[in-house]
Amino acid sequence: MAEQKYPEWVWHNGKIVPWKDATVHVMSHSLQYGSSVFEGIRCYKTPKGGAIFRLAAHMRRFFNSARIYDMPMPFTVEQVSTACHEILIKNGFDQAYIRPCAYRGLGGFGISADCPVGVTVAGWPMAAYLGPDALKKGITACVSSWQRFAPNTIPSGAKAAGNYLSGQLIAREARQRGFGEGIALSTSGLISEGAGENVFLVMDGALHTAPVSASLLNGITRNSIITLARDNGVEVVERDLPREYLYLADEIFMCGTAAEVTPIRAIDNKQVGAGEAGPVTRKLQDLFFGLFDGRTQDKWGWLEML
Numbered sequence: 001m002a003e004q005k006y007p008e009w010v011w012h013n014g015k016i017v018p019w020k021d022a023t024v025h026v027m028s029h030s031l032q033y034g035s036s037v038f039e040g041i042r043c044y045k046t047p048k049g050g051a052i053f054r055l056a057a058h059m060r061r062f063f064n065s066a067r068i069y070d071m072p073m074p075f076t077v078e079q080v081s082t083a084c085h086e087i088l089i090k091n092g093f094d095q096a097y098i099r100p101c102a103y104r105g106l107g108g109f110g111i112s113a114d115c116p117v118g119v120t121v122a123g124w125p126m127a128a129y130l131g132p133d134a135l136k137k138g139i140t141a142c143v144s145s146w147q148r149f150a151p152n153t154i155p156s157g158a159k160a161a162g163n164y165l166s167g168q169l170i171a172r173e174a175r176q177r178g179f180g181e182g183i184a185l186s187t188s189g190l191i192s193e194g195a196g197e198n199v200f201l202v203m204d205g206a207l208h209t210a211p212v213s214a215s216l217l218n219g220i221t222r223n224s225i226i227t228l229a230r231d232n233g234v235e236v237v238e239r240d241l242p243r244e245y246l247y248l249a250d251e252i253f254m255c256g257t258a259a260e261v262t263p264i265r266a267i268d269n270k271q272v273g274a275g276e277a278g279p280v281t282r283k284l285q286d287l288f289f290g291l292f293d294g295r296t297q298d299k300w301g302w303l304e305m306l
């Protein structure tokens with residue numbers, strides 16, 4: 001495995017500590033039972049300096065995830081937001097992926113034990129998540145043999161560590177089969193989402209994406225794309241999407257904080273459109289990345305300077 005270079009500092013329970021000291025006990029509830037919730041946020045380098053993208057929306061989802069799992073948060077939204085800023089400044093990063101995490105710590109071995117909740121915020125520089133050519137040339141994808149979890153089993157609307165067991169099955173299977181990413185169907189057999197990305201189809205110039213009832217995470221990038229599209233006269237439809245539309249769409253792309261806006265050039269070995277990023281995908285990529293170099297006006301107050 002390639003040697004990983006770690007950042008120097010981590011924010012852990014209210015203090016900034018050296019990377020090696022940001023630890024939990026092996027018998028922590030979260031390690032044994034997957035009981036942690038987290039966020040993934042990007043900070044972009046803009047002409048005016050580092051800017052965190054949609055921190056308030058990420059904080060809202062972070063605290064909502066904790067609320068769903070009845071995890072009492074020992075810090076306020078303001079404190080965790082400040083920690084996101086501080087950890088980047090301390091490490092000297094103006095371009096990074098930020099990972100806040102709240103976890104049930106050590107405090108009993110039972111499934112429903114009231115373990116104390118710890119909070120940590122790490123940040124590290126991150127390039128294109130799905131590979132250097134992904135944003136330009138697109139990636140290949142497959143429909144996973146693994147479905148997403150059913151509603152009323154594990155809530156897909158919470159960004160909880162345990163959900164990513166499903167994500168690991170989907171992503172690892174896709175890569176073992178030689179695809180860039182996997183897309184899962186919901187238990188009703190309709191399109192849900194990628195292992196860590198929401199999915200958009202372009203058909204007759206309009207954007208189509210599955211509704212949150214299709215066992216997916218209500219992505220903040222998804223919301224940004226919908227907002228940018230509508231603001232620029234592109235029609236957006238949230239609707240149930242049968243699998244075969246993946247083979248009929250003119251364009252397909254995935255989006256997420258890590259994946260940003262990644263075109264899909266083939267799915268299940270069938271070419272999508274012309275086999276490259278199509279015009280609507282390119283337009284949305286341009287509007288999205290334009291937010292960070294000033295070409296797209298930030299009408300919504302999405303950028304928060306470091």
Ligand code: PMP
Nearest residue numbers: 196197198217219220221256257
């Ligand atoms: N679905 C899943 C399962 C994810 O992990 C992510 C990444 N957080 C997304 C969708 C996209 O969400 P966002 O745009 O908020 O990063």
